[in-house]
Amino acid sequence: MFTQILFYGYAAILLISAILVVSARNTIHSALFLVLAFFTCAVIWILLRAEFLAIVLVLVYVGAVMVLFLFVVMMLNVNLEPLREGFVRNLPVGILVALIVAAEMFLVLSTKGFKLAEQSELALVDATGYSNTKAIGAVLYTDYLYAFEIAAVVLVLAMVTAIVLTMKKSVNTKRQNPGHQVRVKRKDRIRLIKMDSEPVNRKTGDTKSDDAEKGDVK
């Protein structure tokens, strides 16, 4: 009973924050609502006894991905107004379609076909000393090795495409060359010029000429 109340509570928060991600006017707000959605999702996973996944979700998505996301949002300062132009006009149609689909899905799910109560028995199996993380560790590099490798391929591909689509080799950009930076010598940085010392004007403390600098920093 208690877990059910928890589940419905968190599910409600999840849904509301998911809607707010899309509808919030401020991009930073919507990014923060996404963080909230991830957190509540993690809680629901804990209720389903998938603690490892829940922790990974918080660590990876909230901790790493969303922080980067917020950085990008704050730096770019994207104006989303043009994107929302058709929003109000198309909203009634969208809501109608969503309601019809939701009603249909509800009708299907409420029939006997799903036997939700019967199937939820599976999740309730408990064993002492049973560790979720250990179970995943046992199968990830054995049973699911192939899937794991393909996931790695997806990441490589994403990296290659991201670089291809964003890297510009423009002539005008000023770029650093780390190789040159490392190889630089003292004499490249500073040039010593020999010159006669000048008599100093005692009243002002200035030298006679302006170009009497000892070194010329490049």
Place this chain on the structure above:
Amino acid sequence: MIHALVTAQSVIAAPANDYGLALPEIIMLSAICAILIIDLFVSQNKRIITYLLTQATLIGLAIYTIHYILHISTATEYTFNDSFIRDFKGDVLKIAIYIICFLVFLYSKDYLRERRLFKGEYFVIGLFGVLGMMIMVSAASMLILYLGLEVMSLSLYAMVAFNRKSSVASEAAMKYFVLGAIASGMLLYGISIIYGVTGHIGIGEISSYLGELAKSKTTMPLSLVFGLVFILIGIAFKLGAVPFHMWVPDIYHGAPTSVTLYIGTITKIAAFAMVVRLLVDGLGPMHKEWTQILVVLSLLSLAVGNIVAIAQTNIKRMLAYSTISHIGFLLLGFIAANENGYSASMFYVITYAIIAAAAFGLIILFSRKGFESDNLNDFKGLNERHPWYAFMMLIVMFSLAGVPPTVGFFAKLHVLQALIKADIGLTWLAIVAVSFAIIGAFYYIRVIKLMYFDKPVTEDNTPITAGADMHIVLSVNCLLALGLGLFPGALIYLCSLVFTPAV
């Protein structure tokens, strides 16, 4: 998770995994990594090296796979703990993918060079796409199938957006990405429901579970049908079947023609493989349920594809709608729901990919720097300028329309034959399909009319700038539409052989 633990312990007792079965995938991935790195050390004017390495990889894999099925084995074998399947039909589909991808890259070479898109990454991403297709073709688990699909889709999005300067291409890529993500989500949702109800993720295990269920019950439980519907939506999106076709014309039109060539040909074979693995191998016992939905998809695709294509003035858009109608035909074979139908569909998809490669190859051939020959008006009076290629275009258009003796006719014939022979009271569907094919013949033959009976719009006598390799291969490819039509026996036999139950 308890279940997972138990299987983890039984790993020791399980038969040894022969990773050698996945050799093509392993070679492909190694080649991709090698080419990616070699490309860094190649200067722009020697970029051809990357291209040649790419082509060598494809040809090498094709030769290896042909050798494998001829001399080593055509048996069905599993590896990677039953998540990888190597079987005869998979190998045949892979050979088709390798060879057609070889053609695609060959046709794209000059096009890319003229538009300053001739970069090593283009070929690397193209190969990644092929790797994704290979993974899909030999997926023995729904998880792997989905991952393979993602590898393929990601490469396609990137390839569509490859020309960053073109805003049309960027818009097309964005649309493709968003709709593709929705489709993947739908598919994944369906897979998760099927997994939740059956308790299995392996395609073979799901099939045997459903087989047991079908014996004891007359109708499948609603929960399974619920999951099936979402899987079918995902499939329909990826195939581009109506009413999930909205992305097809925009992407075909917006993408660089070389990418349209890629999407329009080999991805269809991969999508076919996905349908076979999911619906036939996995949810085969539920065919009564999925054929009903496929009938609707097929009927709508035939209608919308053929009728809307008439209104198009851009040949890439026209061919996009033509693809939709061909998907409608392809699905007819699945509706027959027997080995005969599947093999007819396989014949259909392979020959369609060959002809589509020729069609888009010709569009690429006629275009040149600063000029995309993609309007129907550009084809006016083609016969006066390039009689040989006008003739080639004629063969291709006849084949797409399904006029004998081209191969398009036999492909349609076999699909319809399988549907009628299946004797499931769907002869009316075959008749409707033929009527729409006749409507569709209009816009193919219009192209021929423009080429032969109309005067050119502009005095344009620029010679075709393409290498000898492209001239020869493209001509052979076009003539193949005729050749396979005259001698279809071998390919038909092969397609029926792969679907006969193993002895």
